[in-house]
Amino acid sequence: MKEALETFVTFLKSPKPLKQVKYKYLLIRDFAALLILYVSFTILLLSVFGLLLHFDLIREYKGIDLLKEFGVLGTLFLACIVAPLLEETIFRCHLKDLNGAIYFIFLSLGALTVSQVNGIRIQLAIIGTALVLAVLVIEFLKKKSRFYATKFWIKIYPYLFYYTAIIFGLVHLSNYKDLTVTDPSFVFYIGSQAFGGLGLGYLRIKYGLIYSMLFHALFNLLMVSLVILFS
Secondary structure, three states, X not given: OHHHHHHHHHHHHOOOOOOOOXXXXXXXXXXXXXXXHHHHHHHHHHHHHHHHHHOOOOOOOOEOOXXXXXXXXXXXXXXXXXXXXXXXXXXXXXXXOHHHHHHHHHHHHHHHHHOOOOOHHHHHHXXXXXXXXXXXXXXXXXXXXXXXXXXXXXXXXXXXHHHHHHHHHHHHHHHEOOOXXXXXXXHHHHHHHHXXXXXXXXXXXXXXXXXXXXXXXXXXXXXXXHHHHHO
C-alpha cells in the first residue's frame, strides 16, 4: 500500500505518458491505495468544509439532489455507469494521444469562454475558432519531424495532465446553483473531483481507459452508498 502511494506521488511530481502496465496484481494494489487515499481526502475536505460553514466563513450553495430527482436506482445508474463512461471518455481518453490532447485543450478553453458569454452566434464562433486552431496546430506538427512532435508531447505533458484534472473539477461547478469561480469557496465544492482527476488520470495512463472508468464507478458507488446509508 505504501509503495503504491509513493509511486503515485512520484508520478505526480513529473507526469509523463507511461508504458501501459499489464500486471493485474499491481492494478488491485493501486485501486486499493487510491480508494483509501480518496476516501480519506474526501472526509478531510468535508470536515474542513463543515467547520467553515459552521462559523459562517463561506457561503453554502445547494447542489443537485440526485436521490430526490431520480431515486436510488436512477442515481446509481447515473453515478456508476453514465458518469464514468462519459466523463472518462471526455476527460481522460486524450492522455495517450497528442492529437486528442490538442483538440481537448482548444475545445475546453473554447467551452470555458462560451460559458462566460451570451449569444448563440458568438458561442458558435468561439467553438468554431477553437476547432480551427486545433486543426492548424495538428497540421503544423505533422509537417515537423516525428522527433519534434514527440519532444513537444513530452514537454507539455505535465501541464496537460494537471490542466485536465482542473477542468474536470471546474465542470462540476454546474452541480451547484449560482456557484462560480468568483467565490473562492468553489475550491471546497470541486476539490474532491479535481483531486480525484489526478488519480483517474494516473490509472488511465498506467493501465488503460477501462480501468479509470471502473475506479470512477467504484468510487461513485461508495459515495452514493454512504449518502443513502446516512440519509
